[in-house]
Amino acid sequence: MPGVLYDGYRYLRVMRDLLPRAERSLRVLHIAFEHRILGTFDDDGRYHARAVVCGYPSVVSTSGIVEAPAKPAAYYRVKAQLALALGAVPFDAVKEPFKGQFIDYDDPRLTEVARGYALQAAIYHITKEAFCGDSACRLFNGHWQAEMITAQLESGGLCPRHERVAAEISGLARRERAAKKH
Numbered sequence: 001m002p003g004v005l006y007d008g009y010r011y012l013r014v015m016r017d018l019l020p021r022a023e024r025s026l027r028v029l030h031i032a033f034e035h036r037i038l039g040t041f042d043d044d045g046r047y048h049a050r051a052v053v054c055g056y057p058s059v060v061s062t063s064g065i066v067e068a069p070a071k072p073a074a075y076y077r078v079k080a081q082l083a084l085a086l087g088a089v090p091f092d093a094v095k096e097p098f099k100g101q102f103i104d105y106d107d108p109r110l111t112e113v114a115r116g117y118a119l120q121a122a123i124y125h126i127t128k129e130a131f132c133g134d135s136a137c138r139l140f141n142g143h144w145q146a147e148m149i150t151a152q153l154e155s156g157g158l159c160p161r162h163e164r165v166a167a168e169i170s171g172l173a174r175r176e177r178a179a180k181k182h
């Protein structure tokens, strides 16, 4: 895992300055996919790694998808026990019994999960509303890997409200394209 945690909003600021001037407009949606881990402060005053940081541009962090939502509680118990016994964490051995229960590096499911976070960034860009409270919606911000897997893969869709929002947005875009042609 990449060991350094970058400040999410500072990182966004650096990236913003790298955008081509002509595309530095709210009319252009920018989403970067990154392997670096970005952190931001939570309501509890603590710093947390993030799967996505929404802003301008937005960043989806593939390592954040692996590291930010918590793995099963038993994983941390096994990890702590082995670390105590061995003096180091044998990550492969710790992960083995929990395989499939969380998204890991090089996980074939990672791309699909990253798509869901890109969708969050896109909806945020337009509505300024980042997350959804419905645990079966892809805009749900799961704090556990299990929640993320449910929202992004098992459900794989939007809640009825966001379904309507998405339809409205694509309708607007269609009308705008049609208006430009005339």
Ligand SMILES: [Zn+2]
Binding pocket: 132, 133, 134, 137, 138, 139, 140, 158, 159, 160, 161, 162
């Ligand atoms: Zn929703």
